[in-house]
Amino acid sequence: MAQATSDESSIFYVSFVVPKFLVKQAKSNLERKHKLDRSVKIQPYRRDAYINACGDHMLIQSTIILPDSMSQLEGRLQALKELGLESYYDRIFIIKTHSRQASDVQQYDAQRNPLQEAFGKGLQQLPKELLASLCLTMDRLLADLPDSYTIYPPMLLLTSKTFASSSWQTLLASASPRQLNDLYATVATALRVTHIAQNAPIPPSIGQSLDRDPPASEQPLTKQPTTANILRSPTGLKPLYGSFGPLTKTAQPTPHDLTTALWVSTRQNNILQTWAPVHTMFSRGNISEKTRLLTLPSIAQAVAEGEVAGAGSTAVDLYAGIGYFAFCYARAGVRRVLCWELNGWSVEGLRRGAAANGWGVRVVEGDGQGMEREEVDGTEEGEVFWVWRESNERAGERIERLRGAVPPIRHVNCGLLPSSRGSWETAVGALDPGLGGWVHVHENIAMKEIEGKAAEILEEIQGIVDRVADEDHRSQRDELGGRKAILEHVQKVKTYAPGVMHCVLDIWIPPRRSLDEVKDSCKGSISLEREV
Structure with a gap:
């Protein structure tokens, strides 16, 4: 950074405009560098409606000094780099002012961004x-x-x-x-x-536009067919400059498609994610849920219990995408993550992203065979992710064939919107029968109906729990606590549409076996007591 000079008109002080979820990290980095101006209180930033349209931001005043000849862009790059925040270049802005007075910082009308x-x-x-x-x-x-x-x-x-x-x-x-x-x-x-x-909104159907309908005189005589956009393809994204590779929309790209496509990346929570923007969406708004998973007590509990038992733990992501949530399980300490993803572009993004983060990946093509138990011994050391490029319709049977050959499955993520209902039975059945675990249900719910809808979902999950109960142990229902599913938490992730909230329901599913059987199989190495 440039040092102060006697000519105050030739320098400016830097204030940072920071999203709320980054305030703690930005403040800590400034403190470590002894660049935080404690004379000015951190306060809401309300001068730019466009910035706040992406979420509430806070204004943090620093003692950083840069030459006035430096452009806004150059100044931001240099300031963020020195603080180790350059990965948030697209989220943190700066304001230049010649004074460190709080009133001047608040009244300063930022130059062109x-x-x-x-x-x-x-x-x-x-x-x-x-x-x-x-x-x-x-x-x-x-x-x-x-x-x-x-x-x-x-x-x-x-x-x-x-x-x-x-x-x-x-x-x-x-x-x-x-x-x-x-x-x-x-x-x-x-x-x-x-x-x-x-960019453009992701349409729910292929062939459907989210813009206004054309006038009757411009509409075709026959209605164009549409199909559900189950892969959440960004069909409206418009390349303006540079070569983006193949533009034809296909869920199963060829090797040539994959090597010639444009791949972009971003880092959230110090986890790199990679995708082909023409063919795969990226939801920046999911960062709050990714952050939550990294420190979720139930994940920490499963990891700790797995370490005590010496077996580790496994998570399953039934709609893995490019690794949105799967990567968080791995970073939180889960030993193995089993993924299902139908879109070949997303699978390649997951593979590239995992490799960039230092995790090994095995991709299993959806050829009807899948990975058998005898193949497990041939896996390479460091293979954290096993990814099936297919629908999750066969996930249940594949998991059963691997039961005992992979660490106990303790968490299952069902991350499809607007509803993941089609995967709930698979998710409940996938959990380790002797230890139980958690299902994380993603669902779009009207804001006024969250409490009631959550109760309905729990009731439906309970019905699944009852159906998949081990027939040999129904007589021990009392010992198993009636095998009652418990709704532990409802997380409001982000607004999906006006009046509609993307929610995640954390639901505990109890074990299917008796406590005596579990204790015998684990030889007392895992704590099985659970407070309800």
């Missing part, structure tokens, strides 16, 4: 006569440009509303392809990316 600064440079590449002929000015275009954007190296992802204003619609419709390419190339260079795309 890095996106506006980059587009300002890009617009300068366009012929002046083009803007003049359209009655447009750079100032108006930049004022109409929203602040929100995300960088997933090496790609800049713009929001669906980036070019929604009439000024930008006019420019995009009038500029030539070459002029637009020059514009995007300059933006990419300024933001240090190689690709640019514009």
